[in-house]
Amino acid sequence: DRSMVHVGLALPFILVGGGLLFLTGRALDALSLGADVAQSLGVSINRTRLLAIFGTAIGVGAATAVSGAIGFVGLIVPHLLRPLVGQRPSRLLPASALGGAVFLLAADILVRVIMPERDLKLGVVTAILGAPFFLWLLLSLRRRSA
Missing domain, CATH: 1.10.287 (Helix Hairpins)
Known part of the structure; x- marks a missing residue:
């Protein structure tokens, strides 16, 4: 609103x-x-x-x-874009800003298409996508450090 x-x-x-x-x-x-x-x-x-x-x-x-509060966007997007733009923060920062906007737009479209009659919040969709990604990221970092 x-x-x-x-x-x-x-x-x-x-x-x-x-x-x-x-x-x-x-x-x-x-x-x-x-x-x-x-x-x-x-x-x-x-x-x-x-x-x-x-x-x-x-x-x-x-x-x-x-x-x-729309969770997980700042965690998901930079990690997804890093293989595409490289490790340099000066390149990753603008790409993440644009990628975050695209991610939120896609999540908003998904919310409106899946359940148009229900009031599903955008934060719920990003959490549904972000929580498994966060767990995968933690597990992959743990495996790399071991």
Whole structure:
């Protein structure tokens, strides 16, 4: 039950949060090599950490305030896209933003097609898809570390 007015209220915060996150792209690439290597490349660890935390908090907070909590999207989408775009955060970040939108759109269409007469919540569908994925991810990480 949200309108474009709600989107308009949240959009400036989402854009600021997204902008802060996109500013950290190259620094996150360097950080994926390790903190010492990133620091030797001139990356300010504290600045990158602050930008990433504030960007995430502002963007996710505004989106959650408008749409409600929709779980597992941030977990599923980056893991599905990583084999397609590679390990570099500067490439994965925009792909995940677009992929998350596509995933939610597909889940919303699924909700509306499967049970149009019932009020099935989008968060329920993402949880049904996300919980098994999360368990598979945990088990595969456990096998790799063993």
